[in-house]
Amino acid sequence: MTSATFKAIDKPVLIAAGFIGVVLAIGASINISFVSPTYLLQQLQVASFLGIIASGMMLVILLGQIDLSLPWTVTMGAMMAAAVGRFGPWGEAGAIPFGMLCGLAVGLVNGLGYAYLRVPSMIFTLGMNAVLQGLMVLYSGGFAPLTKATPLMQLLAVQRTLGIPNALFVWMAISIVLASVLKLTPFGRYVYATGNRESAAYLSGVRTRLVIVGCFAINGMTSALGGIMLTGYSTNAYQGMGDPYLLPAIAAIVLGGTNILGGKGSYLGTVIGVVLIVLLQSMLSVMQMPEAGRQIIYGVVIVVMLLVYGRGARIHS
Amino acid sequence: MTLRDLKLFLSANRGPLLALFVFVVMFSVFLHEHPRPVSVALLTAASNKGVVLALMAMAQTVPVLTRGLDLSVGSIMTMAACASSVVVHGPPEQAALGVGIVLAVGLVAGVINGVIVVIGRIQPIIATLATGAVYFGIALWLRPTPGGDVSEALSNALTYATLGVPTTFLLLIAVLVFVWLPFRRSVLGRGCYAVGSSEGAAYMSGVAVARSKIAAYTLAGLLAALAGLLLSLVALSGEASAPQAGGYTLNSIAAVVVGGTSLFGGSGGMVGSVIGALVLRTIGDLLFVFDAPPLWQPLFEGVILLLAVSLGAARVLRIKNRLELFT
Numbered sequence: 001m002t003s004a005t006f007k008a009i010d011k012p013v014l015i016a017a018g019f020i021g022v023v024l025a026i027g028a029s030i031n032i033s034f035v036s037p038t039y040l041l042q043q044l045q046v047a048s049f050l051g052i053i054a055s056g057m058m059l060v061i062l063l064g065q066i067d068l069s070l071p072w073t074v075t076m077g078a079m080m081a082a083a084v085g086r087f088g089p090w091g092e093a094g095a096i097p098f099g100m101l102c103g104l105a106v107g108l109v110n111g112l113g114y115a116y117l118r119v120p121s122m123i124f125t126l127g128m129n130a131v132l133q134g135l136m137v138l139y140s141g142g143f144a145p146l147t148k149a150t151p152l153m154q155l156l157a158v159q160r161t162l163g164i165p166n167a168l169f170v171w172m173a174i175s176i177v178l179a180s181v182l183k184l185t186p187f188g189r190y191v192y193a194t195g196n197r198e199s200a201a202y203l204s205g206v207r208t209r210l211v212i213v214g215c216f217a218i219n220g221m222t223s224a225l226g227g228i229m230l231t232g233y234s235t236n237a238y239q240g241m242g243d244p245y246l247l248p249a250i251a252a253i254v255l256g257g258t259n260i261l262g263g264k265g266s267y268l269g270t271v272i273g274v275v276l277i278v279l280l281q282s283m284l285s286v287m288q289m290p291e292a293g294r295q296i297i298y299g300v301v302i303v304v305m306l307l308v309y310g311r312g313a314r315i316h317s
Numbered sequence: 318m319t320l321r322d323l324k325l326f327l328s329a330n331r332g333p334l335l336a337l338f339v340f341v342v343m344f345s346v347f348l349h350e351h352p353r354p355v356s357v358a359l360l361t362a363a364s365n366k367g368v369v370l371a372l373m374a375m376a377q378t379v380p381v382l383t384r385g386l387d388l389s390v391g392s393i394m395t396m397a398a399c400a401s402s403v404v405v406h407g408p409p410e411q412a413a414l415g416v417g418i419v420l421a422v423g424l425v426a427g428v429i430n431g432v433i434v435v436i437g438r439i440q441p442i443i444a445t446l447a448t449g450a451v452y453f454g455i456a457l458w459l460r461p462t463p464g465g466d467v468s469e470a471l472s473n474a475l476t477y478a479t480l481g482v483p484t485t486f487l488l489l490i491a492v493l494v495f496v497w498l499p500f501r502r503s504v505l506g507r508g509c510y511a512v513g514s515s516e517g518a519a520y521m522s523g524v525a526v527a528r529s530k531i532a533a534y535t536l537a538g539l540l541a542a543l544a545g546l547l548l549s550l551v552a553l554s555g556e557a558s559a560p561q562a563g564g565y566t567l568n569s570i571a572a573v574v575v576g577g578t579s580l581f582g583g584s585g586g587m588v589g590s591v592i593g594a595l596v597l598r599t600i601g602d603l604l605f606v607f608d609a610p611p612l613w614q615p616l617f618e619g620v621i622l623l624l625a626v627s628l629g630a631a632r633v634l635r636i637k638n639r640l641e642l643f644t
Contacts, residue, residue: 120581131620199640300447311439
């Protein structure tokens with residue numbers, strides 16, 4: 001049992017965790033308060049937004065696909081939830097479910113587009129992203145929509161319980177559910193099988209198209225929830241709020257050891273990857289690096305880390 | 318050319334020809350509906366708008382042919398435009414040197430991408446994602462705020478018409494004829510197609526896999542830098558804008574696909590990508606001449622883009638064995 005547990009924590013996850021230690025050490029050497037519990041909890045709070053957004057994306061990447069509609073799914077989830085939230089107490093109660101429902105709808109369309117029409121997911125979701133952007137411009141362009149966060153969103157995103165940010169609890173809850181689904185349920189096995197070789201999974205009796213639609217749908221929901229949490233955090237939903245999350249989410253998942261071609265990766269790795277990305281970003285801002293230097297170091301660090309443990313196999317036959 | 322050759326040509330180029338047909342229809346409607354009569358100035362404006370995306374689509378084509386992807390083309394373009402706003406000015410000799418520097422910057426960026434992908438063996442999509450951040454950082458470092466000074470003489474020379482044909486369009490044709498055609502027929506170019514079809518088989522057949530792939534990313538960097546140079550010449554300044562860089566990257570992929578190049582590598586070409594880019598650019602123009610309400614335009618553009626990329630779904634109807642879907 002124990003050896004199996006150790007095997008489950010594979011090499012990339014360990015190395016990524018090691019890199020977190022390095023980042024913490026460098027951060028502490030610049031400013032010792034970088035490793036104070038208050039600061040770290042604050043960083044984990046910020047990480048939980050990226051973590052929620054990356055959680056569903058990981059399922060899609062495990063299939064060997066990608067969802068480029070993530071930025072505007074995040075924004076749409078946030079704006080739709082805020083839109084419903086202003087209709088009295090019922091609206092406030094239904095805001096978060098409605099936002100997630102919208103995300104689910106987007107995910108379903110994405111999943112159907114890839115699974116049934118077989119348009120490459122990268123390009124189909126790119127088109128969906130443009131459609132969603134158009135819808136949101138149309139929705140918010142004519143008048144100034146009320147985009148304030150509801151009290152419940154703020155409670156989830158900003159406030160703390162026993163000193164621990166509630167956002168962290170939300171992220172943990174989603175993580176436990178998704179990690180269990182991946183590890184313990186047939187659906188989780190199907191995801192890995194489909195990502196490895198869809199034709200083999202199909203011939204083994206897996207209804208791969210439903211698996212694909214399911215993963216995209218979950219991703220739509222978690223993206224929208226991420227947007228809703230961000231709305232609570234910044235008290236407002238606004239256009240383009242999802243744009244800065246696509247690339248860090250992909251980077252976090254890959255740094256956590258998930259193969260971008262699908263079929264391989266552990267959920268724990270994604271969590272570690274998210275923390276690593278957030279700490280890296282915050283270390284660079286603690287160093288008071290100008291934006292240009294931050295981008296350069298960010299890119300170089302990702303390449304270097306992947307050179308250490310993310311290299312592919314040689315193709316010789 | 319016999320009838321059989323013609324049939325072969327048609328079936329081998331179904332994607333680009335379909336895109337060409339769509340473009341001709343759309344552009345004819347655009348010219349017909351445009352309030353002003355067709356003139357050289359009108360065509361030049363249309364060409365100047367389309368040529369940057371066309372070059373970006375050409376840049377994206379080569380890595381896609383090798384079954385890769387270059388997510389850094391937008392950043393390379395931005396970096397080149399910012400570099401151009403710093404070095405391309407002054408007397409002709411100095412401006413010419415500046416142009417050389419800008420193109421060299423793109424070339425080096427492309428080589429770095431290629432080396433990381435081939436020798437580092439990192440998946441292209443994630444490797445170029447990271448290098449894209451680096452190149453964008455360099456662009457920001459070169460030009461923290463929009464502005465700069467780009468040679469107006471060079472801009473005037475390139476953004477008007479020569480002998481009644483838009484100069485930027487001539488440039489596009491020149492790149493196709495003098496860069497793409499020789500490259501496609503070269504050993505490296507054929508290597509790119511072979512690697513994209515099956516890397517293992519290409520290796521076993523003695524194709525220079527590593528050199529072909531590095532050449533693909535290098536050409537992508539060079540063409541992206543040329544696009545950036547033109548962008549700075551049209552705008553007469555440089556700006557490190559992240560939405561612009563990201564938008565061009567994503568649109569370049571869309572243009573490649575609309576132009577009939579397979580994302581799975583091994584088939585397609587730059588000519589199709591140019592047509593794909595022109596189709597995408599004409600969508601916005603069409604909405605303009607039909608007086609679509611401005612608020613609806615992004616939605617229309619999105620829906621048309623989604624429909625255009627979904628055209629490939631017709632494949633699903635032709636496939637008889639369902640297993641073939643899963644490749």
